[in-house]
Amino acid sequence: MDLTLKIWRQPSTDEKGKFVDYQVQDISADASFLEMLDVLNEQLVVNDEDPVAFDHDCREGICGACSLYINGRPHGPDKGITTCQMHMRRFKDGETIVIEPWRAKPFPVIKDLMVDRTAFDEIIRAGGYISVGTGGMPDANAIPIPKRDADIAMDAASCIGCGACVAACKNASAMLFVAAKVSQFAMLPQGKVEARERVQNMVSKMDELGFGNCSNTYACEAECPKEISVSHIARMNREFFSSKLISEKEK
Amino acid sequence: MDKLDAKIPQGPLAEKWTNYKAHQNLVNPANKRKLDIIVVGTGLAGASAAASFGELGFNVKAFGIHDSPRRAHSIAAQGGINAAKNYPNDGDSVYRLFYDTIKGGDYRAREANVYRLAEVSNAIIDQCVAQGVPFAREYGGLLDNRSFGGAQVSRTFYARGQTGQQLLLGAYSALSKEIAKGSVKMITRSEMLDLVVVDGRARGIITRDLITGKIERHAAHAVVLATGGYGNVFFLSTNAMTSNGSAAWKAYKKGAFFGNPSFTQIHPTCIPVHGDFQSKLTLMSESLRNDGRIWVPKSKEDAEKIQKGTLNPTDLPEEKRDYYLERRYPAFGNLVPRDVASRAAKERCDAGYGVGSTGLAVYLDFEDAIKRLGRHVIEARYGNLFQMYEKIVDENPYETPMMIYPAVHYTMGGIWVDYELQSTIPGLFVAGEANFSDHGANRLGASALMQGLSDGYFVLPYTIQNYLADQISVAHVGTDSPEFDAAEKSVKEVIDKLLAVKGTDTVDTYHRRLGMIMWNLVGMGRTGEKLKKAIVEIQELRASFWKNVKIPGKNEMVNMELEKALRMTDYLELGELMARDGLLREESCGGHFREEHQTPEGEAMRDDENFSFVGAWEYTGENKEPKLNKEPLHFEFVEVKQRNYK
Ligand SMILES: Cc1cc2nc3c(=O)[nH]c(=O)nc-3n(C[C@H](O)[C@H](O)[C@H](O)COP(=O)(O)OP(=O)(O)OC[C@H]3O[C@@H](n4cnc5c(N)ncnc54)[C@H](O)[C@@H]3O)c2cc1C
Ligand code: FES
Numbered sequence: 001m002d003l004t005l006k007i008w009r010q011p012s013t014d015e016k017g018k019f020v021d022y023q024v025q026d027i028s029a030d031a032s033f034l035e036m037l038d039v040l041n042e043q044l045v046v047n048d049e050d051p052v053a054f055d056h057d058c059r060e061g062i063c064g065a066c067s068l069y070i071n072g073r074p075h076g077p078d079k080g081i082t083t084c085q086m087h088m089r090r091f092k093d094g095e096t097i098v099i100e101p102w103r104a105k106p107f108p109v110i111k112d113l114m115v116d117r118t119a120f121d122e123i124i125r126a127g128g129y130i131s132v133g134t135g136g137m138p139d140a141n142a143i144p145i146p147k148r149d150a151d152i153a154m155d156a157a158s159c160i161g162c163g164a165c166v167a168a169c170k171n172a173s174a175m176l177f178v179a180a181k182v183s184q185f186a187m188l189p190q191g192k193v194e195a196r197e198r199v200q201n202m203v204s205k206m207d208e209l210g211f212g213n214c215s216n217t218y219a220c221e222a223e224c225p226k227e228i229s230v231s232h233i234a235r236m237n238r239e240f241f242s243s244k245l246i247s248e249k250e251k
Numbered sequence: 252m253d254k255l256d257a258k259i260p261q262g263p264l265a266e267k268w269t270n271y272k273a274h275q276n277l278v279n280p281a282n283k284r285k286l287d288i289i290v291v292g293t294g295l296a297g298a299s300a301a302a303s304f305g306e307l308g309f310n311v312k313a314f315g316i317h318d319s320p321r322r323a324h325s326i327a328a329q330g331g332i333n334a335a336k337n338y339p340n341d342g343d344s345v346y347r348l349f350y351d352t353i354k355g356g357d358y359r360a361r362e363a364n365v366y367r368l369a370e371v372s373n374a375i376i377d378q379c380v381a382q383g384v385p386f387a388r389e390y391g392g393l394l395d396n397r398s399f400g401g402a403q404v405s406r407t408f409y410a411r412g413q414t415g416q417q418l419l420l421g422a423y424s425a426l427s428k429e430i431a432k433g434s435v436k437m438i439t440r441s442e443m444l445d446l447v448v449v450d451g452r453a454r455g456i457i458t459r460d461l462i463t464g465k466i467e468r469h470a471a472h473a474v475v476l477a478t479g480g481y482g483n484v485f486f487l488s489t490n491a492m493t494s495n496g497s498a499a500w501k502a503y504k505k506g507a508f509f510g511n512p513s514f515t516q517i518h519p520t521c522i523p524v525h526g527d528f529q530s531k532l533t534l535m536s537e538s539l540r541n542d543g544r545i546w547v548p549k550s551k552e553d554a555e556k557i558q559k560g561t562l563n564p565t566d567l568p569e570e571k572r573d574y575y576l577e578r579r580y581p582a583f584g585n586l587v588p589r590d591v592a593s594r595a596a597k598e599r600c601d602a603g604y605g606v607g608s609t610g611l612a613v614y615l616d617f618e619d620a621i622k623r624l625g626r627h628v629i630e631a632r633y634g635n636l637f638q639m640y641e642k643i644v645d646e647n648p649y650e651t652p653m654m655i656y657p658a659v660h661y662t663m664g665g666i667w668v669d670y671e672l673q674s675t676i677p678g679l680f681v682a683g684e685a686n687f688s689d690h691g692a693n694r695l696g697a698s699a700l701m702q703g704l705s706d707g708y709f710v711l712p713y714t715i716q717n718y719l720a721d722q723i724s725v726a727h728v729g730t731d732s733p734e735f736d737a738a739e740k741s742v743k744e745v746i747d748k749l750l751a752v753k754g755t756d757t758v759d760t761y762h763r764r765l766g767m768i769m770w771n772l773v774g775m776g777r778t779g780e781k782l783k784k785a786i787v788e789i790q791e792l793r794a795s796f797w798k799n800v801k802i803p804g805k806n807e808m809v810n811m812e813l814e815k816a817l818r819m820t821d822y823l824e825l826g827e828l829m830a831r832d833g834l835l836r837e838e839s840c841g842g843h844f845r846e847e848h849q850t851p852e853g854e855a856m857r858d859d860e861n862f863s864f865v866g867a868w869e870y871t872g873e874n875k876e877p878k879l880n881k882e883p884l885h886f887e888f889v890e891v892k893q894r895n896y897k
Contacts, residue, residue, distance in 0.1 A: 144392025
């Protein structure tokens with residue numbers, strides 16, 4: 001198939017960007033979306049033009065490196081998959097496809113379609129862990145955990161940190177990302193010990209980094225490639241308010 | 252030669268590691284603060300090592316090419332991680348895990364290392380659970396296990412089909428905790444381009460900032476490489492796009508020996524190649540072979556009709572199908588180890604019985620299982636894999652059999668290390684897939700994750716102290732020595748040289764060409780003639796690359812073509828060493844199959860008398876033949892047998 005691509009080009013964080021039109025021909029319906037961009041880049045290199053920068057690595061939906069707004073939707077039109085899992089058979093011959101980077105203040109554009117998501121790492125550093133050292137741990141089966149709780153923890157833990165939730169949100173809120181981590185640990189006995197500090201520290205780091213508030217539009221859940229549920233946000237809110245209450249009492 | 256001293260501790264197998272730990276040198280807490288360690292790579296092996304060093308009190312600088320440690324290739328591991336917990340009470344033990352791994356590796360790994368791996372496997376599971384890794388559980392709340400190839404017990408722990416993701420996120424959280432504490436400094440989007448050796452010891456690295464192109468120097472008392480495997484030398488593989496062999500290759504050129512470079516694992520169940528635009532291959536988990544039956548048509552005519560699309564596989568009656576694994580290996584059937592299954596698929600396709608439009612595929616059929624168990628059971632077991640398959644191939648595997656073909660998956664070869672995971676360069680340690688490791692000539696499923704975490708959490712934190720104990724008198728190592736000057740200069744020269752070529756062909760065209768040579772001549776069916784041809788063809792391709800590659804832009808910017816080109820220069824040399832190693836090894840073992848060395852039934856024929864050694868290659872200079880050193884393998888605790896799966 002032949003396609004017109006409208007791609008956001010921006011040389012660096014501080015420079016202005018703009019859309020540029022490109023044509024690609026003879027794209028196989030079996031190619032993935034990123035393989036289609038590979039074809040474009042080969043073409044650009046051969047013609048002495050600057051190839052389009054975009055993040056990617058595993059190309060099977062798990063590393064969370066790929067991103068992109070495709071025709072205005074994070075990770076494109078299909079539900080429950082990442083950009084790298086989308087195939088060109090989803091598009092029609094002659095179509096125009098608009099491709100943009102994540103647009104959110106805490107994720108500045110580095111170049112073209114590549115953005116800086118280190119803010120997510122900073123949130124994790126603020127408390128997204130259980131403070132155990134290496135070695136000397138009790139037997140793994142010492143504390144049984146109900147299967148239901150372990151399954152909910154796993155649902156939350158399947159977040160790939162791609163940032164689609166932030167990109168989808170009109171407030172650029174990172175609530176779903178933070179809630180997924182808080183919720184994973186809240187479901188497990190190991191995570192309970194530090195639960196209070198964790199939720200407070202992660203939430204205040206999120207605010208400090210300039211992520212917006214959650215206004216319950218649920219766009220994040222709709223666009224999450226791992227279909228992580230907003231029920232985790234509710235759980236985090238409970239954790240947050242009860243931790244605040246306890247802190248107040250202790251004052 | 253004493254450079255190849257494996258430093259295996261004395262004593263009975265089961266006491267070696269305990270003895271080692273009891274007698275090694277340690278560094279006291281006050282002195283740890285004065286010692287710097289560089290960790291290159293923060294996948295499972297690197298992240299677990301860096302976090303553990305940080306906790307101990309060392310000053311750690313960790314590097315990765317990704318924007319976050321959470322995106323390392325380890326994230327993609329699906330199936331699970333082995334441990335000898337024996338929770339199901341089905342007869343597992345440390346010895347059995349050790350034995351299965353040694354046998355699975357076709358007796359080309361070191362006994363003492365493999366035993367230690369099995370010994371620490373249980374602590375890994377305890378560690379991960381304490382970190383909050385949500386492993387699968389049974390209704391009673393205890394951990395669940397499943398079985399994998401090459402074992403008769405259920406010892407594989409898993410987190411849905413995302414075990415690597417959950418383990419890496421566990422290690423990443425431990426690392427994040429240390430970064431927050433200040434004991435580890437994490438430098439992301441930074442690629443190591445050379446190793447710096449001062450007075451015979453590893454003392455630092457040269458890196459390139461992948462955003463600005465800035466070339467930087469970093470010094471330390473010791474350097475740990477945990478940069479993963481080099482399967483992408485074949486261009487198409489199940490590895491992530493940026494997985495590479497460069498850091499290991501740079502270490503090799505600075506004096507670290509390269510162990511068994513030709514030992515490559517070709518995984519039997521991957522989605523077949525379907526077009527020249529393709530950038531990578533996707534694994535379909537080994538677990539599918541529990542319920543799927545593998546077949547091709549019995550007659551070539553039927554195979555041709557299927558290839559042309561004039562015959563539907565579901566219309567081919569049972570008696571016209573050849574379930575070749577069940578036919579050849581009645582005892583193990585569809586569950587033979589990976590190397591055996593891959594070779595058998597290739598044999599059928601080469602003989603003209605393959606399916607799919609290219610003829611390079613075989614069927615993995617769930618029809619019987621669906622009839623026997625019902626579709627809902629199959630859906631519960633493999634639903635996500637079936638969905639992934641359908642997305643890529645656009646066919647419904649519940650209705651028409653899956654097509655699969657072997658693909659490059661893992662490299663058992665890597666930098667040679669001794670029992671302490673130290674290379675032949677003092678102060679350079681290598682962990683995870685990057686070392687030549689514990690898997691011999693064939694790795695069993697679910698044991699790479701185990702090895703990466705064993706190296707990082709439980710081995711290096713001890714062994715590196717044995718080295719650092721006498722380094723406390725060395726002040727913080729500076730970066731202004733002539734060795735750093737020279738290394739930085741040579742890195743810059745290579746970059747300038749690459750950018751100056753201004754030829755006509757892109758890096759990817761060269762990578763595809765190299766991949767074809769490697770796959771056809773250094774792949775599953777190797778011969779002396781093919782390997783010699785590969786050496787010549789790779790040399791020619793290398794010469795052509797340096798004359799004709801086209802890289803746009805400059806160094807001082809995000810330049811992914813330059814990044815790929817730098818990795819490509821190393822693949823073009825590493826590929827040749829792989830061919831040389833395969834050529835020398837006049838035997839078949841594990842994933843290394845020399846067609847000249849097979850039994851009349853077409854099985855691999857080992858030659859223990861002449862080849863029971865690790866081939867450790869030594870760099871001798873630009874365009875000079877490398878030198879082979881041999882570390883003999885001694886088997887004191889297991890009986891070496893021909894593997895038999897019939
Ligand atoms: C699809 C797939 C499924 C798998 N499933 C399983 C499984 O179920 N069970 C199992 O046991 N094994 C499995 N494996 C194998 C296993 O995942 C890998 O062997 C293992 O994760 C490798 O870990 P590592 O830490 O050694 O390296 P990696 O995870 O590859 O990490 C390498 C690190 O090095 C960095 N790096 C690389 N080069 C440089 C450089 N030059 N400079 C700076 N940094 C650099 C990277 O940024 C990264 O942080 C699977 C592999 C694949 C491909
Ligand atoms: S490239 Fe890894 S999720 Fe898309």
